[in-house]
Amino acid sequence: MSDSRDSEVNGEGKTGLIEKKISRRDLLRMAGVGGAGLLLGASGVGGLFAAKERSEAKSASKAALAGQDQIVNFYGEHQAGIVTPPQDFIVFAAFDLTAGSLDEVRKLFQAWTKASAAMASGEMLGSTNDNLNLPPSDTGEAEGLSPSRTTITFGVGASFFDSRFGLAAKRPAALADLPAFGGDELRAEWSGGDIGVQVNANDMQIAFHAIRNLARIARGKAVLRWTQEGFQRTSGADPAGATPRNLMGFRDGTGNPDVSDAAEMNKVVWAAASDGTPWMDQGSYMVVRRIRMRIEVWDRSTLGDQEATFGRHRNSGAPLGSKQEFDAIDLAKQDEKGKPVMPMNSHVRLAHGDGSVKILRRSFSYSSGMDHKTGQLDAGLLFICFNRDSHKQFIPMQQKLGQSDLLNEYIVHTGSALFACFPGVREGGYIGESLF
Amino acid sequence: MRLKMMTFLLACTIVFTGCSTSGEEKNEAAATQAPSNTEAGAAVSEETWAPILESYRQFTIEQADTFIIETEKFVTAVKGGDVETAKQLYAPTRMYFERIEPIADALGDLDPNIDARENDVEEKDWRGFHRIEQSLWEKNSTEGMGDYADRLLEDVKLLRALMETVEVEPSLLVTGAVELLNEVSSSKVTGEEERYSHTDLYDFAANVQGADKIYQLVKVELNKKDAALDEQIGKGFADLEEALSVYKSGDGFVSYLDLKEEDTKKLSQLIDALAEPLSQMGTILEA
Numbered sequence: 001m002s003d004s005r006d007s008e009v010n011g012e013g014k015t016g017l018i019e020k021k022i023s024r025r026d027l028l029r030m031a032g033v034g035g036a037g038l039l040l041g042a043s044g045v046g047g048l049f050a051a052k053e054r055s056e057a058k059s060a061s062k063a064a065l066a067g068q069d070q071i072v073n074f075y076g077e078h079q080a081g082i083v084t085p086p087q088d089f090i091v092f093a094a095f096d097l098t099a100g101s102l103d104e105v106r107k108l109f110q111a112w113t114k115a116s117a118a119m120a121s122g123e124m125l126g127s128t129n130d131n132l133n134l135p136p137s138d139t140g141e142a143e144g145l146s147p148s149r150t151t152i153t154f155g156v157g158a159s160f161f162d163s164r165f166g167l168a169a170k171r172p173a174a175l176a177d178l179p180a181f182g183g184d185e186l187r188a189e190w191s192g193g194d195i196g197v198q199v200n201a202n203d204m205q206i207a208f209h210a211i212r213n214l215a216r217i218a219r220g221k222a223v224l225r226w227t228q229e230g231f232q233r234t235s236g237a238d239p240a241g242a243t244p245r246n247l248m249g250f251r252d253g254t255g256n257p258d259v260s261d262a263a264e265m266n267k268v269v270w271a272a273a274s275d276g277t278p279w280m281d282q283g284s285y286m287v288v289r290r291i292r293m294r295i296e297v298w299d300r301s302t303l304g305d306q307e308a309t310f311g312r313h314r315n316s317g318a319p320l321g322s323k324q325e326f327d328a329i330d331l332a333k334q335d336e337k338g339k340p341v342m343p344m345n346s347h348v349r350l351a352h353g354d355g356s357v358k359i360l361r362r363s364f365s366y367s368s369g370m371d372h373k374t375g376q377l378d379a380g381l382l383f384i385c386f387n388r389d390s391h392k393q394f395i396p397m398q399q400k401l402g403q404s405d406l407l408n409e410y411i412v413h414t415g416s417a418l419f420a421c422f423p424g425v426r427e428g429g430y431i432g433e434s435l436f
Numbered sequence: 437m438r439l440k441m442m443t444f445l446l447a448c449t450i451v452f453t454g455c456s457t458s459g460e461e462k463n464e465a466a467a468t469q470a471p472s473n474t475e476a477g478a479a480v481s482e483e484t485w486a487p488i489l490e491s492y493r494q495f496t497i498e499q500a501d502t503f504i505i506e507t508e509k510f511v512t513a514v515k516g517g518d519v520e521t522a523k524q525l526y527a528p529t530r531m532y533f534e535r536i537e538p539i540a541d542a543l544g545d546l547d548p549n550i551d552a553r554e555n556d557v558e559e560k561d562w563r564g565f566h567r568i569e570q571s572l573w574e575k576n577s578t579e580g581m582g583d584y585a586d587r588l589l590e591d592v593k594l595l596r597a598l599m600e601t602v603e604v605e606p607s608l609l610v611t612g613a614v615e616l617l618n619e620v621s622s623s624k625v626t627g628e629e630e631r632y633s634h635t636d637l638y639d640f641a642a643n644v645q646g647a648d649k650i651y652q653l654v655k656v657e658l659n660k661k662d663a664a665l666d667e668q669i670g671k672g673f674a675d676l677e678e679a680l681s682v683y684k685s686g687d688g689f690v691s692y693l694d695l696k697e698e699d700t701k702k703l704s705q706l707i708d709a710l711a712e713p714l715s716q717m718g719t720i721l722e723a
Contacts, residue, residue, distance in 0.1 A: 133718040220668060220709035
């Protein structure tokens with residue numbers, strides 16, 4: 001009974017051949033029946049030709065087709081994916097190098113640069129995509145799709161500067177290991193890495209395609225160490241682009257500095273040669289923390305507790321005691337009993353401090369199925385922030401939070417990494433050229 | 437362009453009519469395409485290929501001949517109820533087969549008859565090495581294995597006889613090398629191949645040796661065509677051999693159970709690091 005209903009819904013046998021999506025094999029079968037299939041399957045044949053033409057299309061016409069707003073230029077003074085407005089999805093990957101020489105590392109970054117620029121423009125990788133004797137150079141799942149604002153951002157971790165490649169002297173002081181924070185339960189399987197790669201796109205399949213192909217290009221030179229996928233509400237679900245909510249239901253990122261304010265970005269995000277590491281001039285330091293939320297515990301806490309924990313109203317996102325999301329945070333405000341309206345150990349209060357230290361948050365939610373030890377959801381926040389010097393910005397902030405944040409009852413940090421993200425490159429250059 | 441595609445489509449029609457699985461389709465598509473590449477002027481000529489193919493044929497025949505001799509010893513031990521000797525001979529004997537598995541694959545039912553694992557085939561059809569492996573290690577016995585031993589030897593001899601009928605083509609070599617590593621990747625490095633004896637590393641090593649043999653045979657031609665690729669593949673084999681040597685024990689290898697997750701991960705990633713450039717070896721079939 002239900003079977004027959006399903007098949008009607010699917011349109012099997014009911015929909016005409018023309019409307020039905022025709023697979024290549026169906027088409028070839030039909031072609032076998034006296035070649036009449038070629039006439040019938042007009043859409044299918046057209047598709048075959050289109051695929052061929054698509055792979056030959058120049059990026060310019062592709063861009064026109066997709067709309068320029070779908071492309072974030074890979075090349076530029078800064079790497080894309082830092083002050084770029086956050087896309088809908090992330091696939092983060094940390095790699096460990098297996099390459100035996102710096103020359104091999106250089107070749108890897110050259111190949112990655114070329115591939116990343118192509119993927120940001122929605123182009124196919126490589127030139128052997130139509131050769132039946134070889135594996136296709138592009139894995140194909142992003143073919144014909146809009147570039148979807150793909151950005152790919154590269155950084156190197158402290159282990160990159162060990163004895164292997166002779167770069168120990170070039171390790172930035174700002175890349176010193178993060179200290180242990182309160183609330184850390186770090187696991188090796190989600191921590192560290194010689195290289196960190198952040199891929200963002202407004203399409204999950206496109207983001208996955210990018211990491212998959214970068215890992216493929218790296219074979220023999222680098223291996224995956226850990227990966228984490230993440231998401232936020234899509235731009236489709238929230239065309240107005242309000243501050244996204246994390247999985248606790250609260251807005252996350254309200255206090256971010258203004259990315260269109262170049263002076264502010266120079267202060268908060270971009271490293272300068274004068275900081276002591278010339279090769280990091282116009283680069284930035286990326287902190288990645290995999291923060292699991294104790295979802296089940298959070299869900300049974302009262303709204304009053306939840307709001308006191310964050311220091312914001314859940315609905316409006318306004319600081320406690322205020323009406324609007326972007327109202328200034330007033331730490332001095334007291335209630336009628338003389339107690340601070342914004343609890344002393346609330347998350348926002350601690351993170352805000354005196355307002356002088358800022359970071360650029362660029363976090364995504366994650367859901368990685370469930371924890372089979374407890375039967376609970378493994379979900380939370382893939383916290384990512386960029387700052388000019390983690391030791392002056394992120395670390396002092398997190399030290400305070402780790403010790404006192406009311407939120408700690410509901411979260412646990414399970415993964416951690418810090419990467420020095422290179423400055424951007426001009427076309428013809430390659431990521432990392434300022435270092436090696 | 438359009439006309440060419442049309443011609444291609446119509447040519448395919450003849451081949452595809454009635455074929456039922458997508459796997460078949462892919463293989464046949466590759467087969468139909470191959471001749472046109474040759475016409476276009478392949479870099480490696482037929483005269484160059486001939487001795488390479490002949491060398492590979494000889495290699496597989498030698499392996500198969502020794503496989504018969506070693507299987508006879510194994511079968512004798514099984515039928516004689518000598519569990520210990522049978523256990524000792526089991527893994528080394530299988531290596532002769534694992535080195536030439538692409539050939540066995542090309543011979544239809546023979547591969548499952550010799551090498552099927554439990555549940556790969558219906559219970560009534562399950563025979564071959566792994567049926568006996570189960571009895572040796574799970575029951576520590578050869579009881580009831582006599583018939584399976586006899587049939588195994590027959591199948592192994594049949595394999596050798598049928599090998600005369602296999603035409604070794606360049607494409608078989610090129611894809612065979614990658615298939616051998618895919619075998620390692622999907623069942624040996626996971627410990628699923630030898631689920632009772634845990635002698636997976638023997639198969640692992642033999643598959644790699646089989647792939648290396650093919651690479652050695654085409655190496656000169658490959659180097660002419662793409663020296664960087666040749667170097668990458670050579671390094672991949674060397675890295676893998678070095679990593680594998682850590683697990684040597686006497687004439688053989690340690691049990692799969694002795695491997696930790698970090699060991700299998702390392703081996704698996706080395707296989708991927710080698711198989712990726714190896715999969716580009718088809719470039720020597722190109723103009």
